[in-house]
Amino acid sequence: MIRRITTGGHGHEFADLATLLAAATPARSGDVLAGVAARSEQERVAAQCLLADLPLATFLEELVVPYEDDEVTRLIVDSHDPQAFAPVASMTVGEFRDHLLDPATDPTTLAAGLTPEMVAATSKLMRLQDLIAVARRTPVVTAFRTTLGRPGTLATRLQPNHPTDDPVGVTASIVDGLLLGCGDAVIGINPATDSPNRTVDLLRLIDDVRQRYDIPTQSCVLAHVTTSIEVMERGAPVDLVFQSVAGTQAANTGFGVTLDLLREAHEAALSLGRGTVGTQCMYFETGQGSALSSDAHHGVDQQTLEVRAYAVARAFDPLLVNTVVGFIGPEYLFDGKQIARAGLEDHFCGKLLGVPMGVDVCYTNHAEADADDTDALLTLLGVAGCSFVICVPGGDDVMLHYQSLSYHDALYARQVLGLSPAPEFAAWLERMELLTPDGRVRELDSPAVRALTAGLA
Numbered sequence: 001m002i003r004r005i006t007t008g009g010h011g012h013e014f015a016d017l018a019t020l021l022a023a024a025t026p027a028r029s030g031d032v033l034a035g036v037a038a039r040s041e042q043e044r045v046a047a048q049c050l051l052a053d054l055p056l057a058t059f060l061e062e063l064v065v066p067y068e069d070d071e072v073t074r075l076i077v078d079s080h081d082p083q084a085f086a087p088v089a090s091m092t093v094g095e096f097r098d099h100l101l102d103p104a105t106d107p108t109t110l111a112a113g114l115t116p117e118m119v120a121a122t123s124k125l126m127r128l129q130d131l132i133a134v135a136r137r138t139p140v141v142t143a144f145r146t147t148l149g150r151p152g153t154l155a156t157r158l159q160p161n162h163p164t165d166d167p168v169g170v171t172a173s174i175v176d177g178l179l180l181g182c183g184d185a186v187i188g189i190n191p192a193t194d195s196p197n198r199t200v201d202l203l204r205l206i207d208d209v210r211q212r213y214d215i216p217t218q219s220c221v222l223a224h225v226t227t228s229i230e231v232m233e234r235g236a237p238v239d240l241v242f243q244s245v246a247g248t249q250a251a252n253t254g255f256g257v258t259l260d261l262l263r264e265a266h267e268a269a270l271s272l273g274r275g276t277v278g279t280q281c282m283y284f285e286t287g288q289g290s291a292l293s294s295d296a297h298h299g300v301d302q303q304t305l306e307v308r309a310y311a312v313a314r315a316f317d318p319l320l321v322n323t324v325v326g327f328i329g330p331e332y333l334f335d336g337k338q339i340a341r342a343g344l345e346d347h348f349c350g351k352l353l354g355v356p357m358g359v360d361v362c363y364t365n366h367a368e369a370d371a372d373d374t375d376a377l378l379t380l381l382g383v384a385g386c387s388f389v390i391c392v393p394g395g396d397d398v399m400l401h402y403q404s405l406s407y408h409d410a411l412y413a414r415q416v417l418g419l420s421p422a423p424e425f426a427a428w429l430e431r432m433e434l435l436t437p438d439g440r441v442r443e444l445d446s447p448a449v450r451a452l453t454a455g456l457a
Helices: 017-024 029-034 041-052 071-078 082-088 093-101 116-123 128-136 167-179 196-212 225-233 249-254 259-272 302-314 336-352 371-384 407-417 423-431 447-453
Strands: 003-007 010-014 155-158 186-189 219-221 241-244 282-286 320-324 357-360 388-392
Touching: 003 041, 010 017, 010 041, 017 041, 017 116, 017 302, 029 302, 041 093, 071 249, 071 259, 071 302, 093 116, 093 128, 116 302, 116 336, 128 336, 128 371, 155 167, 155 407, 167 186, 167 196, 167 447, 186 196, 196 219, 196 225, 219 241, 225 241, 225 259, 241 259, 259 282, 282 302, 302 320, 302 336, 320 336, 320 388, 336 357, 336 371, 371 407, 388 407
Parallel strands: 155 186, 155 388, 186 219, 241 282, 282 320, 320 357, 357 388
Antiparallel strands: 003 010
């Protein structure tokens, strides 16, 4: 459906809903690369004005990716809850934005009634402070061995990657992170190869550390979902099943996954019953630009497609979901400003859809970004109530070759914002005498340090 508007004496025309959404999106390099970005700031403002007056119900009638061609679209449409949507069904996108910004609104009651396109459209009309304010009032709590997402907490994924999966190097990185209070969301390794045997070895390594020190956390080796299914059949100690997902069927095909395959993996992981305080056992990663990078974007802007990926994640009741916000590169998010906005958009949109959202605050070495940008985004996410962030030794992932947060960065955020680790993990840190009551690292002569480092020399 063609939509037209005149602003400032100039007429603007948008051929369909996808074109309107793309033109209304705050600037980012990926949309320019795809040829869908607004051609000028005037056109962007015109699109945002039209979008603000668009009824939310429009997104149930006009689909940006055809229903008959795409299983993600079918999932979104078929799982929509009209009863949950009813309180906001008469609103326009702009009215819904204002409704969310009302402190009396409880956004957590709306998740099942919202589609990704509704949420993405609303975020395009928001400043950073709006994204932060609403996300902060939208906690999403999940549990396996730790309880994640409670207000006042900030959890961490301890990422002990090694370029050759060397057991000593991986173990040293795990111990380093534990000594600095990290690892309550998950101890999660990106393996250097997708070998089932290597995956089993790494799973057993983490599980041995976890059991030896009675650590309340979960482990994950971020192998392909088919590898996880295979190693579960072998009896490997799989806590969480991981998979990267995207917002279109074609992009997920590029990842080698379907909804049926994810369903099979979810059922297999549930059957293991390894959780202690909860049963949520799936872990998904996403990232703006993933569909474009595999030529599977259908002419839709990258932020809208990113939010559609959260509908995939939501269908499998995950423990963890995170956007790797700057990982794909400056071709999609050019600089620190674009990365910061994308991280806050992703966090807001995921939580509004009921997804337990974390963020890998990161950038590649050829992006126009640096540690000041990651400091700023980490601080904003902490204020926004982010469930978890990813931390690597020294902030430099020596296997994936990108810059992320360090273990020390998580300590900084907890201290200055008054945040705590997940409650079960916080109790373990106290029991092990690893941190002071105000969250600072104790002197290195504590009994816990000697116990954790025994045998590493």
